[in-house]
Amino acid sequence: MAGDPTDYEAPTRREYVKYSGAVVGGGLLAGCTGQSNNESTPTETEADESTTTATPVEGSYTVSMAPAGEVTFDSVPETWATYYPGYADMGVALGLSDGLTGVGQPAEYYTEFHNAVPGVSVDSGSLTALWADGIDKEIFYELDNDVHLISPENMKQSFEWTEDDLAEITENVGPFIGNRIYRRSDGWHNHRYYTMYDAFEKVAQMFQKEDQYQTFKQFHDEFIADIQSxxxxxxxxxxxxxxxxxxxxxxxxxxxxxxxxxxxxxxxxxxxxxxxxxxxxxxxxxxxxxxxxxxxxxxxxxxxxxxxxxxxxxxxxxxxxxxxxxxxxxxxxxxxxxxxxxxxxxxxxxxxxxxxxxxxxxxxxxxxxxxxxxxxxxxxxxxxxxxxxxxxx
Missing domain, CATH: 3.40.50.1980 (Nitrogenase molybdenum iron protein domain)
Structure with a gap:
């Protein structure tokens, strides 16, 4: 990948956010080794491990999400970026729009619905584009986010990153966690899928906003039940x-x-x-x-x-x-x-x-x-x- 990390004085490991485990064997990210390529895919209504809460570990907490595996945070991330706008929408739903620094292509992030909610406003034009004929490592150093809501496997398959690229940004900037959930037809996606609210719960765990997530989900469930009736x-x-x-x-x-x-x-x-x-x-x-x-x-x-x-x-x-x-x-x-x-x-x-x-x-x-x-x-x-x-x- 383009982008020379020696141009930046990034720390070798953030004190407040870190990836669970160490980087081992040829750049393989720790936490990925527990994901089997033959793992069965649940249906839209099946529950998965997202029904559990994040696990506190000596003042830190761990969130598990395929394909990244377990990611441990020493404190709650404050700044974040994502490629797909669906994850941006999840962060906004948790009241975290101020910490969002970038999305894949801001022009494709439709924010009119946000602006239709009283007291909520998102200016996609103020966000940095991660995509510019590819995704360069340099942009991650420039934004210096605490966490990246992007599937590490998606980075490899869609944007031609290597394990070494992922390990470098994880070590020097912040971890990757996410799952490409917007469709289920890509052959490379042979790990677990998540429904929208399964993934939303993972994001809430990461930002320690589980109560707010539950309130939002209850509103959603009641709305859908009323429609379906x-x-x-x-x-x-x-x-x-x-x-x-x-x-x-x-x-x-x-x-x-x-x-x-x-x-x-x-x-x-x-x-x-x-x-x-x-x-x-x-x-x-x-x-x-x-x-x-x-x-x-x-x-x-x-x-x-x-x-x-x-x-x-x-x-x-x-x-x-x-x-x-x-x-x-x-x-x-x-x-x-x-x-x-x-x-x-x-x-x-x-x-x-x-x-x-x-x-x-x-x-x-x-x-x-x-x-x-x-x-x-x-x-x-x-x-x-x-x-x-x-x-x-």
């Missing part, structure tokens, strides 16, 4: 095709299978919709699969509802006036049942945390069940923003 019978629920197409005049679409169970699909699972791709051979978008669907392909699927990611910054009205208008005038797209019924909507975000998920669940409920929850263009609110702000503050 109003859902129509399964036979009356629509089939949904989730895609990505960033253009306002789309011609091809990247498909997402809802059975992938990544955290960015949580709202669709909670709302009990059926996946239009369930009985097809279409594969989930992944690092290995970049195939796309054109309108002819989509006509063979012909979903009740079509969802298109890449347009969350638009209002529902703006989306209708651009993307839906284009498809309605298209000679092939106009044959789709979803287009004819004007059931084409924004597909939400790819990287999602607990605050964003509340808003996206509300948005999705109004998109697919307008008779129960009101039209997506209405101002009806399905959860209490002020209460969310109180929990965060």
């Amino acid at each position: 109003q859902l129509p019978a399964k036979s009356d629920r629509p089939s949904v095709l989730l895609t990505y197409a960033g253009s306002e005049e789309p011609e091809t679409f990247s498909p997402y299978r809802l059975d992938d169970k990544g955290t960015n699909k949580k709202q669709w699972h909670d709302l009990g919709v059926s996946d239009a791709l369930a009985n097809t051979s279409v594969k989930q978008l992944s690092a290995e699969n970049r195939s796309e669907l054109d309108y002819e392909n989509m006509l063979t699927i012909d979903p009740d509802v079509l969802l298109i990611r890449g347009h969350q910054e638009k209002s529902p009205e703006e989306f209708e006036e651009t993307v839906l208008s284009y498809m309605s005038d298209h000679p092939v797209a106009s044959e789709l049942m979803a287009v004819q019924n004007e059931d084409v909507y924004r597909g939400g975000l790819l990287w999602v945390g607990p605050i964003q998920n509340l808003f996206l669940t509300e948005q999705a409920a109004k998109q697919v069940y307008p008779d129960q929850f009101g039209d997506v263009t209405s101002d009806r609110q399905l959860f209490d923003r002020e209460r969310v702000g109180e929990i965060i503050r």
Whole structure:
């Protein structure tokens, strides 16, 4: 990796945050050796070790999360960075936005939902970008964070870091802990996955905010239970095709299978919709699969509802006036049942945390069940923003 650590007067080991164990054998990070590549993957509803609390050890405490293993902290981290915005959202939900210094690409960190919560505001433009044609070690020295909420395996597989690179930054700056949870379709991810709230609990343990996490989770659980109590019978629920197409005049679409169970699909699972791709051979978008669907392909699927990611910054009205208008005038797209019924909507975000998920669940409920929850263009609110702000503050 580029970036010469000799340019910095970093300590050899922070006194207040340290990685559990020593760096051993060819740069292998201690704590990783306990992770088996054959470890079974739990389902979305299965519990894992995250149900336990962080373990105090002689004034310190340890948090265990695959693939990093056990990470020991001598005191609570104050400054932190992450690559994927879903983890940034978790920190904000715990009232820790002041300590966030950087994300992978700030332009892709959607903060409008945060700003819609009373007393909560996040300026993504003030954050440092970790990505610049790759992730250089130099940026970690510059930010000098106490901890990095990034999967060490993700750093190797997606950003071509080595074990030595990870060991160097862990030793001289701060540890890595995290899990790429937003999708479950990458072949290299053969260690344990976490649901959104499993991972959120790990983050809360790390920052010693378990009580605040539990309060937020209780609010979430009550909100979801209320939504689910109003859902129509399964036979009356629509089939949904989730895609990505960033253009306002789309011609091809990247498909997402809802059975992938990544955290960015949580709202669709909670709302009990059926996946239009369930009985097809279409594969989930992944690092290995970049195939796309054109309108002819989509006509063979012909979903009740079509969802298109890449347009969350638009209002529902703006989306209708651009993307839906284009498809309605298209000679092939106009044959789709979803287009004819004007059931084409924004597909939400790819990287999602607990605050964003509340808003996206509300948005999705109004998109697919307008008779129960009101039209997506209405101002009806399905959860209490002020209460969310109180929990965060």
